[in-house]
Amino acid sequence: MSVYSKFSDQELTVLLKQGDRLAFTEAYSRYWAEMYYHAFRLLKDEENAKDVVQDIFSNLWLKSASLNLEAKLSGHLYIAVRNKVFNLIAQKKVRNDYLNSVAAFFSDTVNDASLLDEKEILAIVEAEIQNLPPKMKEIFELSRKENLSHREIAEKLNISDQTVKKQVQNALKILKPKIRALEAGLFVLLFMR
Known part of the structure; x- marks a missing residue:
């Protein structure tokens, strides 16, 4: 004792x-x-x-x-x-409101896919990554752009592996619906050419 x-x-x-x-x-x-x-x-x-x-x-x-x-x-x-x-609760509410507005935007964008080209789609995806909360964005970019493992990111930022894992999961939850909408738009573009 x-x-x-x-x-x-x-x-x-x-x-x-x-x-x-x-x-x-x-x-x-x-x-x-x-x-x-x-x-x-x-x-x-x-x-x-x-x-x-x-x-x-x-x-x-x-x-x-x-x-x-x-x-x-x-x-x-x-x-x-x-x-x-x-x-945390406030961030989730803001994030959900944001996701709903982005989903509506991408729904309109997919319906008007002839206005988009591949470069615009990539720019939109990058803009969505930039709109992630700062810490989540930093962790996501270290994971996906610099190909660091969760352990390497945790050591670099002095946080736990579990926090890194959760932040990457949350970023993917935010980005996946947007990317799926963009993929649909890209498919229509390629099909129409």
Whole structure:
């Protein structure tokens, strides 16, 4: 049993501000399960809940020097999880709204496929990649354009393999319907020539 396990939240916070790794380890082991449960209860998704908690603890370590000594550590973590979950939900709503509008656009584009040529289609696909959220775009481009493995990307960006995998999957979920619509347009173009 570590001596750190006897420390209060406030004592751990003071040590975290000083960059004490053992204090971080104690905070992680003390609150990981509780924060995971909180995130899972809000998201109802195991992988997303794990990603949220991982991000929260990463930020706790990276920004430990700026921790508020007045706030209780568990309260700080609960608020961070809640805010991260709300941001994730908002991003999903924006992404879904965006996908619906893009799907409508591509539906119209496929119906008017004679106006498109192959270069325009490639430009549209590249534009869609550029419209991905910044971190997702960076990971996707490292995976698909630079042909890096998930492990290589994780090491390069200092994130977990699982986060890389999830970001690539999410990017593909966004791009695949658009590419299918473009493929249909390209097929019509080639057929009409």
